[in-house]
Amino acid sequence: xxxxxxxxxxxxxxxxxxxxxEIEKQRKRGVGIxxxxxxxxxxxxxxxxxxxxxxxxxxxxxxxxxxGGGTQAELTSKIMIGYEKLLLESPADLCLVVGDVTSTMACxxxxxxxxxxxxxVEGGIRSGDMGMxxxxxxxxxxxxxxxxxxxxxxxxxxxxxxxxxxxxIYFVGNxxxxxxxxxxxxxxxxxxxxxxxxxxxxxxVMTLHRPSNVDEETKLxxxxxxxxxxxxGLPLIFPVHPRTKKVLSSLLxxxxxxxxxxxxxxxxxxYLVERAKAVITDSGGITxxxxxxxxxxxTLRESTERPETVTIGTNELLGINPDAIxxxxxxxxxxxxKKGGIPEKWDGNTAKRIVEALxxxx
Numbered sequence: 001x002x003x004x005x006x007x008x009x010x011x012x013x014x015x016x017x018x019x020x021x022e023i024e025k026q027r028k029r030g031v032g033i034x035x036x037x038x039x040x041x042x043x044x045x046x047x048x049x050x051x052x053x054x055x056x057x058x059x060x061x062x063x064x065x066x067x068g069g070g071t072q073a074e075l076t077s078k079i080m081i082g083y084e085k086l087l088l089e090s091p092a093d094l095c096l097v098v099g100d101v102t103s104t105m106a107c108x109x110x111x112x113x114x115x116x117x118x119x120x121v122e123g124g125i126r127s128g129d130m131g132m133x134x135x136x137x138x139x140x141x142x143x144x145x146x147x148x149x150x151x152x153x154x155x156x157x158x159x160x161x162x163x164x165x166x167x168x169i170y171f172v173g174n175x176x177x178x179x180x181x182x183x184x185x186x187x188x189x190x191x192x193x194x195x196x197x198x199x200x201x202x203x204x205v206m207t208l209h210r211p212s213n214v215d216e217e218t219k220l221x222x223x224x225x226x227x228x229x230x231x232x233g234l235p236l237i238f239p240v241h242p243r244t245k246k247v248l249s250s251l252l253x254x255x256x257x258x259x260x261x262x263x264x265x266x267x268x269x270x271y272l273v274e275r276a277k278a279v280i281t282d283s284g285g286i287t288x289x290x291x292x293x294x295x296x297x298x299t300l301r302e303s304t305e306r307p308e309t310v311t312i313g314t315n316e317l318l319g320i321n322p323d324a325i326x327x328x329x330x331x332x333x334x335x336x337x338k339k340g341g342i343p344e345k346w347d348g349n350t351a352k353r354i355v356e357a358l359x360x361x362x
Contacts, residue, residue, distance in 0.1 A: 001362050002034045004092040004111070008042030008067070008079070008103030011176070011285045014266065015098040015121060017056040018178035018351035026355055033359065036092060040079045040103040041066040055186075055267050056179065072102065072133055079106035087114050093362060094119055097141060098175070100305075105137040112144045117362070121175060121354065123148030124155030124164075127284075127305040131212065134284075138305070147361055149354050152308045152343060172353040173345030176285060177292055181348035183267060190268035192261055196235055200275045203234050209241035210282040212320055213300055219320075220244075221251055223300065226322035227280055228255045230329035237272060239264050278332050280325075287315040292346060296337040298328050314340035 003023070007016045016037075023035050039061035053060060065082035067075055079102065087110065095111035097104040098121040108118045120141050127135050142148070148164060150156050151174045159169050192198070206227065214220050228236060238260045240248065248260070264272070273279055273289060278296040281287065284306050290297035291313025299317050309315035314337070318324040331337055345353075 001032060001094070001358075002036065002092045003094045003096055003358070004036050004038050004087075004107075006038050006040065006083075006095065006097045006103055006107045007061070008040035009099075009101040010266075011099050012101065012103065013053070013056055013058065014179040014285070015175045017058050018175050018182065019096070019098075019121070019354060020058060021182075022351040022355040026359070031359065033355075036063065037061045038083065038086070038107070039064045040082070040107070041068055042075065042079070042101060042103045055265055056183065067103075075102050076106045079103055080110045083107050083110040084114065087111065087116065092116060094358070096121065096358075098122060100125070100134040100138045100141070102133070102137060105140050108141045108144055117146040118144060119147045119149065119358065119361075120145040121149045122151055122155075124150045124157075124159040124169070125152075125305040126155075126158050127301075127303045129301075129303050132210070135305070147357075149350075149357070151306075151345075154307055170353070170357045171345065172357070173347065173350035174288060174343075175350045175354070176288055177346040178348050178350050180270065180289055180292055183270075184274075186267055187271035187274060188265070188267040189271055190264055192237060192259065193272070196237075196259060198235060198237075198272075198275075201277045203272075203276060204231060204236045204278055204280060205272050205276045206236055206238045206280040207241065207286060208238075208282055208300070209243050210301065213282050214241075214244045214247050217247055217251060220247055221253065222322045223320070223325075224251075224253055224258075226325040228253075228258055230326055231257045232329075232333055233257060234277065235259055237261065237276075239269065278337070287313070290314055291340060292342060294340060296332055298325075298332075308343040312341050312343050314338065 005016050007013055026033055041064055067078040094117045096119045097108050111118050123142050129135055148169045149172045156169055208214055236257050240260050274293050279290050280298045282300045287297050287309040291309045297315040302319050318328055
């Protein structure tokens with residue numbers, strides 16, 4: 001059995017690494033399973049993708065489609081054309097995609113049109129927000145996939161409502177959590193730790209990249225000033241996503257507590273997150289990591305495709321109104337933030353369950 005593993009953007013690498021490690025374990029036992037790692041090139045900045053191969057122990061990709069940037073349509077078309085050409089030259093038995101980025105949808109479509117089966121890791125998650133490109137990617141990918149690996153009972157329910165047969169759904173857990181557990185002891189102290197003399201639980205981490213938060217200058221300024229005004233003098237560490245950096249360049253926001261830095265590697269970023277007093281973000285994946293590490297998390301979005309991080313974990317949805325930040329910060333600093341728990345099957349064994357299911361399926 002030959003499986004194509006698709007990775008293109010930062011979250012994909014954390015999700016795919018445990019699967020590769022498990023496939024390699026099976027191969028050492030003599031199981032007839034092969035993989036081809038396809039890097040679509042969706043993220044082409046080294047801090048956004050390149051260092052992940054080294055830090056997560058990933059082999060270098062067998063193929064890099066070098067899709068680069070561009071609009072949603074441009075990127076989708078470049079990935080589809082590149083992957084289709086590869087499959088025509090050298091077919092696979094299965095295309096395994098992870099998450100909900102453009103690469104996920106584009107490779108699923110290219111494979112399915114060539115009658116190659118598609119497996120979707122993180123199938124069934126939904127935010128209900130069609131303004132998010134990721135939501136469209138999820139819906140399209142799930143509509144054509146043959147087998148689904150889910151992170152929660154909610155995702156299972158979403159797929160069943162969509163009409164997916166129950167025997168195609170495997171509730172396996174979360175491969176991003178596999179990566180976090182496998183690498184937690186290897187977290188690396190970033191330079192900013194010593195440069196700013198940071199101390200455990202005495203600083204905040206922030207990330208922002210959603211169009212609803214960063215594309216409009218006035219909105220971004222209001223959000224950032226609301227956060228800065230509530231830091232109580234603690235440093236606010238802000239690794240700036242390339243998308244956000246373009247807008248910030250014209251805003252000239254400055255404050256003694258605000259420290260805007262370049263994107264960090266996976267091991268460095270999670271070193272900061274694990275020791276932070278809280279994280280303020282609009283990322284879905286970070287809410288999963290804070291849940292496992294027990295770090296308070298404030299999400300600047302109206303909805304989430306990962307409701308278990310709110311109902312079980314340490315995450316709370318604040319929405320995108322800057323007025324919601326002060327009350328949340330007040331609860332944080334008064335010690336009233338919820339403790340949170342760990343969702344079912346977030347135990348580090350998700351990749352093992354996925355590979356065992358694949359061996360049964362094909």
